Amino acid sequence: MPKKQLKVDAIKNGTVIDHIAAGKALSVAEIINLNSSDEIMVGINLSSRKTGKKDIIKIENHELTADEVNSIALIAPSATLTIINDYKVTKKIDLELPELINGLIECPNHSCVTNTENIKTRFQTIVNETISVRCVYCEKKYNVDEVNINV
Amino acid sequence: MNNLISMRDLSKQEIERFLDIAAKIESGELRPDISRKLAALLFFEPSTRTLFSFETAVKKIGGETFSMIGTSSSSVKKGESLHDTLKTISMYADLIVMRTTIEGAARYASEVVDIPIVNAGDGANQHPTQSLLDLYSMVKTQGTLNNLTLGLVGDLRYGRTVHSLVQALKDFNPKFYFASPAHLRMPSSIIHDLKEKNIQFEEIEEIDSIINELDIMYVTRIQRERFPSLEEYEKVKDSYVIDVNMLDNVKDNFKILHPLPRVNEITKAVDKTPYAYYFEQAKNGVYMRQAILSILLKAI
Numbered sequence: 001m002p003k004k005q006l007k008v009d010a011i012k013n014g015t016v017i018d019h020i021a022a023g024k025a026l027s028v029a030e031i032i033n034l035n036s037s038d039e040i041m042v043g044i045n046l047s048s049r050k051t052g053k054k055d056i057i058k059i060e061n062h063e064l065t066a067d068e069v070n071s072i073a074l075i076a077p078s079a080t081l082t083i084i085n086d087y088k089v090t091k092k093i094d095l096e097l098p099e100l101i102n103g104l105i106e107c108p109n110h111s112c113v114t115n116t117e118n119i120k121t122r123f124q125t126i127v128n129e130t131i132s133v134r135c136v137y138c139e140k141k142y143n144v145d146e147v148n149i150n151v
Numbered sequence: 152m153n154n155l156i157s158m159r160d161l162s163k164q165e166i167e168r169f170l171d172i173a174a175k176i177e178s179g180e181l182r183p184d185i186s187r188k189l190a191a192l193l194f195f196e197p198s199t200r201t202l203f204s205f206e207t208a209v210k211k212i213g214g215e216t217f218s219m220i221g222t223s224s225s226s227v228k229k230g231e232s233l234h235d236t237l238k239t240i241s242m243y244a245d246l247i248v249m250r251t252t253i254e255g256a257a258r259y260a261s262e263v264v265d266i267p268i269v270n271a272g273d274g275a276n277q278h279p280t281q282s283l284l285d286l287y288s289m290v291k292t293q294g295t296l297n298n299l300t301l302g303l304v305g306d307l308r309y310g311r312t313v314h315s316l317v318q319a320l321k322d323f324n325p326k327f328y329f330a331s332p333a334h335l336r337m338p339s340s341i342i343h344d345l346k347e348k349n350i351q352f353e354e355i356e357e358i359d360s361i362i363n364e365l366d367i368m369y370v371t372r373i374q375r376e377r378f379p380s381l382e383e384y385e386k387v388k389d390s391y392v393i394d395v396n397m398l399d400n401v402k403d404n405f406k407i408l409h410p411l412p413r414v415n416e417i418t419k420a421v422d423k424t425p426y427a428y429y430f431e432q433a434k435n436g437v438y439m440r441q442a443i444l445s446i447l448l449k450a451i
């Protein structure tokens with residue numbers, strides 16, 4: 001336990017995204033709107049008692065927006081968020097995949113109304129062995145890996 | 152119910168209500184009246200057949216229509232957004248029937264305007280009024296929608312009507328045979344959905360071996376443009392032509408449906424058999440569309 005405590009305490013203020021599926025940390029980092037001044041630590045393929053291997057991201061002085069949290073849930077549903085204030089854990093959030101994702105996903109279907117009119121996309125999430133999303137407008141279904149996510 | 156956008160939105164009960172109202176309109180038990188109501192028929196993608204069917208349906212129950220066919224005559228060509236076109240027309244009309252090549256356009260329309268939207272086809276996505284009239288034709292000829300054995304024949308890959316038909320029947324315990332050329336098979340997403348819902352189906356390449364088992368055969372057109380070469384088209388095209396000699400031992404209740412227009416996939420000789428039902432099917436479309444309009448305009 002003391003060793004784990006040390007890891008979390010390593011930042012003063014900010015967010016720790018833990019238990020990211022191994023290999024997904026860089027995809028997660030990509031969708032978070034990071035500032036060039038943000039201090040970020042990324043750990044890849046760390047040993048985890050729960051899942052064997054995991055990735056972790058720690059961001060100093062950065063509070064995630066709701067959109068960012070939802071996007072993380074899409075590509076790393078097993079992740080946990082911890083908010084650190086003055087070296088102390090002030091909040092732990094288990095990610096929950098919302099039923100509807102608003103405006104974050106581009107519909108890959110060129111004939112879709114979201115690509116011909118200037119409107120926000122809306123995708124329904126479907127969880128099976130993998131996560132897929134269905135466009136509320138054209139009703140086409142895609143695997144999360146097949147779509148572009150923009151926060 | 153405020154709009155008819157997709158079969159995906161309809162519960163089994165809602166589907167049954169549409170069928171029930173259509174039957175009561177046909178029998179004369181119900182006489183809905185939408186007089187002084189104005190239906191805008193916006194056919195951004197032309198389809199004379201569907202347009203005529205809707206016009207007939209509106210007028211048979213006392214309503215009025217104005218229509219727009221194609222995009223050339225409209226403000227859409229002048230660069231007006233779909234949003235503004237719909238918004239403006241909703242100031243005049245009581246209901247909009249729309250057909251476009253843009254997938255999801257009808258759903259979007261229902262979010263933009265306050266009057267009911269009827270989707271008369273949005274690209275390769277949905278055509279719910281066709282699906283409902285298909286179901287109505289089945290229930291009329293079979294007495295029920297439950298436990299039917301159906302053969303879907305032809306272009307199953309691009310055929311929007313067969314996709315929504317499969318979806319529409321999911322709660323009625325159907326058994327499907329999918330007969331198509333190898334590269335025009337049912338899309339994998341639909342196959343996946345069927346497996347998930349434990350619906351019985353089999354993919355086959357020829358019809359002869361199963362035709363005597365069927366209650367309904369739903370035939371669609373195989374278009375030459377869908378084939379990589381004329382040669383490949385010629386090779387398979389005759390395997391999916393329905394002729395009288397195939398009908399010797401079919402069940403008594405067997406019926407052939409087709410969304411029309413037909414080219415050569417059902418021979419004219421079949422028209423004279425008791426199994427041909429495609430023209431009645433088109434007529435059923437008018438009753439079903441009267442039911443849809445009456446329900447959405449709260450005239451029932």
Ligand SMILES: [Zn+2]
Binds near residue numbers: 107109112136
């Ligand atoms: Zn779409």
